[in-house]
Amino acid sequence: MKKINEYRGCENFDLRQLLIMGRKENLKERTKFFESFINNLQKNKELQHLRCILSPSDREVFVKDRYTGKTKKMLMFGSNNYLGLANHPYVIEITKSAASKYGVGVGGPPLLNGYTNLHRELEERLAELKGSEDALIFSSGYGANLGLVSALVNSNDLILYDSNSHASLYDGIKLSGANSQSFEHNNVKDLNELIKNTQSYADKFISVEGVYSMEGDTAPLDKIIKIAGANNAYIILDDAHGTGVMGKTGRGTAEHYNVEDKIDITMGTFSKTFSVTGGFITSSKSIISYLRFFARSYMFSASLPPAIAAAVLAGLDVIKNQPELLTNLNDNIAYTKKALNQIGLNINSKTSIIPLKVPIGMNIRKASHAFDEEGIFLNSIEYPAVPISEQRFRISLMATHTKQDIDNLISVVERVWKKYSDPGRLEAA
Ligand SMILES: Cc1ncc(COP(=O)(O)O)c(C=O)c1O
Secondary structure (H helix, E strand, C coil): CCCHHHHCCCCCCCHHHHHHHHCCCCHHHHHHHHHHHHHHHHHCCCCCCCCEECCCCCCEEEEECCCCCCEEEEEECCCCCCCCHHHCHHHHHHHHHHHHHHCCCCCCCCCCCCCCHHHHHHHHHHHHHHCCCEEEEECCHHHHHHHHHHHHCCCCCEEEEECCCCHHHHHHHHHHCCEEEEECCCCHHHHHHHHHCCCCCCCEEEEEECECCCCCCECCHHHHHHHHHHCCEEEEEECCCCCCCCCCCCCCHHHHCCCHHHCCEEEEECCCCCCCCCEEEEECHHHHHHHHHHCHHHHCCCCCCHHHHHHHHHHHHHHHHCHHHHHHHHHHHHHHHHHHHHCCCCCCCCCCEEEEECCCCCCHHHHHHHHHHCCEECEEECCCCCCHHHCEEEEECCCCCCHHHHHHHHHHHHHHHHHHCCCCCCCCC
16 A cells, blocks of 8 residues: 555545545645645635635625635625525624523523523424424534434344435434445335335335436435335435425425425424524424433533524424525526526526536636636535546535626536537536
8 A cells, every 4th residue: 555655646546445535544645635735725826615614605605715815706606605694684783682681592402401481482483383292402403413313223123324414414324333235326126126125124215316416406205205104114205405495485305295294203404494503303202202202412512502593493484485586596497497507507406506517627626616716606626526437526605696696607607618518518417
């Protein structure tokens, strides 16, 4: 095995291999390598992550340019603030008054000293939103998945999960010690075969996401529910990206598929539509009260600040009282998809997440810099987060984007694609 040093300076080095190999190196060697990797990106102006935002995360943001130090205005197409709640005047007002009334934090976890009437009210409202008996709030969505899976799924159980699941699900499974197997993304046939051919387990679980954050597609919940029913399996639905924006009234992806009463356990986050932080689980009373004492990321982690609970409560009010926001978002999704298809990209997403897969041969980092220079804030998803052939930019649409914002985005996409694709090829990989 080559030492890290021997790879330095290689043009097309394989970052993933280096990182894997790096684990065999001591800490000094690993950190030195990583430092030089990052410095190299900076030198080549290829680092667009960790941008420093100086304003609310709205359709337009002010960003401190890493390379010039100057403040610049950018169109934000990289935030999960789908309904514009991050900068909604009512949400801000309610959040401010909760901070005045309750102070900035609670100073401990819920079971001991961090549970207020706002936390309980929020649990009740979330249970109502999801048509469940009860709910439990975590200080992050990541912690919600970690606590949920590690507490509920035992080593004599089986959990089958979609291969595109979020890292928090993978980590929860690792922590649980459960038997687990992934099925091909959204492939119900594969799931069916796997579950039919399993030996007997104490309990079986099927875990899917409402909206997948890399593809912007949805789990076929109607079909998955049938498989779960036929095989006596519990369904865990991670609706991080669906809550607030999927379904007729924003109740989530289960509303979209009209299967709300068939989902055993729903997980969600406050970091997407609600644009704060935190996570939640909704389920039966017995599962929720069990989780309150067995989910370690709940028991051993401090509660959300009450003002954040207030922000989510206010967000729930807005979702209910301003349905036009959801209508705007859906209009923007349709408008953007049509425009991208018109310039030759093949877009299938039906949600506010629109992946632009980069053509083979396009240097994603150079293209990313070009978007940045043109004032477009987009997320680039690079290898090794996805395979090389699956590298992409991810557009996240908001209800507050104007048609002019979207037109600007499209013309920049067209320019960048022309400049950085092979000449004459204007297509998605
Ligand atoms: C599907 C999914 N589940 C869970 C999480 C974790 O949520 P949070 O970032 O709120 O901790 C995310 C966040 O990206 C997610 O996309």
